Amino acid sequence: MKINGTTIDDPKDPYLIAEIGVNHFDIAEKHEIPPLDAAKKMVTEAAEAGVDAVKFQSYSADRLASKQSPAYWDTEEESTETQYELFEQYDDFGRDEFEEIARWTHENHDIDFLSTPFDFEAVDYLEDLVPAYKIASADITNHPLIRHIAQKEKPILLSTGASTIGEIDDAVQVIEEETPDPELALLHCILQYPTDPENANLGMIHHLDQVYPEYTAGYSDHVPPDENMNTLLNSIFHGAQVIEKHFTLDKSLKGNDHYHAMDERDTQIFCENLRILNTTTGIFRKKPINVEHDSRKHARRSLVAAKKLDEGEKITREDISIKRPGTGISPEMIEILIGRSTQSKVRKDEIITWDKVL
Missing domain, CATH: 3.90.1210.10 (Antifreeze-like/N-acetylneuraminic acid synthase C-terminal domain)
Structure with missing residues (x-):
């Protein structure tokens, strides 16, 4: 597949997405700076660390969750008891703010700006801002939203956390009905925040590649980083050509997605280890050199x-x-x-x- 002119087909060169999500709000509070400035600071740090794209989340708590929606994350790390209460803390950005971040990213860095839309309004205002749409695992059965995104005829990154093959089939069919021969990546994901390493099940990437050989396989990671970023490296071994990982400037911050995110040093370590891995991988045809x-x-x-x-x-x-x-x-x-x-x-x-x- 291609995203903004970048061809994603080299198993040694994955498309790396730093998911800032809504972490910039906590960074803004810590450093006592406006959230827009914090978002730009995070974009810069991610770009300099070596990512191909940054990704935010575009949602409104009122359109995303009922007030009774229970938490599904580790409440020892994120103590908020309901989804609505958590999302309400981080939904201050809309069309104007994302237009500003997208413009600023394009002007200052050679990386892509992405954001996950969680409602129809966000899909529409992101259309001129993003070269591809990301669909969250939790929306894989939200066929109306998937169909609306597919009608934009842009590349789609679809996370498959907590999904059966049947549910993935149904979502893919919706996309194919709206976009003949779509540019589509299916991202293996475990919908556990954080994901215990023994639950990562990176072998599932192979299964996605076998069932959907016409599409790109990838990985959206929620495993807390180890010092060598082995989980992400292992995902490459299992065939991930798109990698998405939450990004923060401070892993010690409580709440939201900081506790399982990579920071700029983690990103640099992964990129350097991937370079070493690629150096020793070489060609895929056995012959004397x-x-x-x-x-x-x-x-x-x-x-x-x-x-x-x-x-x-x-x-x-x-x-x-x-x-x-x-x-x-x-x-x-x-x-x-x-x-x-x-x-x-x-x-x-x-x-x-x-x-x-x-």
Whole structure:
């Protein structure tokens, strides 16, 4: 698939999305700066760390959740008891703010601006701002919203957390009905905040790739970062070509999505480890490479005279040793050599070549 001219088809070069989400509100409060300034600061940090895109969340608490909607996250990390109460704290941004962030991102950084819309109004005002739409796992059965997004005929990133293959099939069918041959990525995701490492189930990425080979497979991660960012690296091993990970400037902040997010250092570590991984991965077709040229000649073996051989002497197995280097007759030709006669004298321990035999 392509997003804003970027082709996503190299298993060694995933499209990395830093999901700022609504974390900029907490950063703004901590640093006592306006939320817009905090959002821009986070965009800059993410861009400099090496991401391909930043992503926000566009929603209104009133249109997203009822006041009775219970929490589904770890309340020891995020103590808010209802979804409405949590979302209400972070829904101050609308069309004007996202237009400002999108414009500022494009003017200052060579990365994409994305946002997940959670209602029809957000879909519409984001249309001119984003090169692709992200659909959250929780909306995979929200066919009216999916259909409205698909009608925009932009690339779609669809998270599949807590979904059956049947539910994914239904969502994909809705998209295909509105957009023939869609640009679509299906992101494996576990809808647990945070996700315990043993629940990550990255092998499911393979299953998505097998069931939907015509679409791109990816991963949306909620596992708290380890010091080497092994979960994200492992997702590459399992075929993720799009990676989405929550992003923060302070992992110690309580609440919302800071406690399972990566920061700028984590992002740099992942990008550097991915570079090293790619360096050692190399090509996918087995063949000798240039640096093995001398080794092929000198570390392999040849057929060598085990004793002095006179001209016209018939060669027996006892007359032959197998020694390095490999510049003479290969050991795999030994049965062809046995029984032939020498055409000239061959010294003991001399490499036998075809011009010395009849």
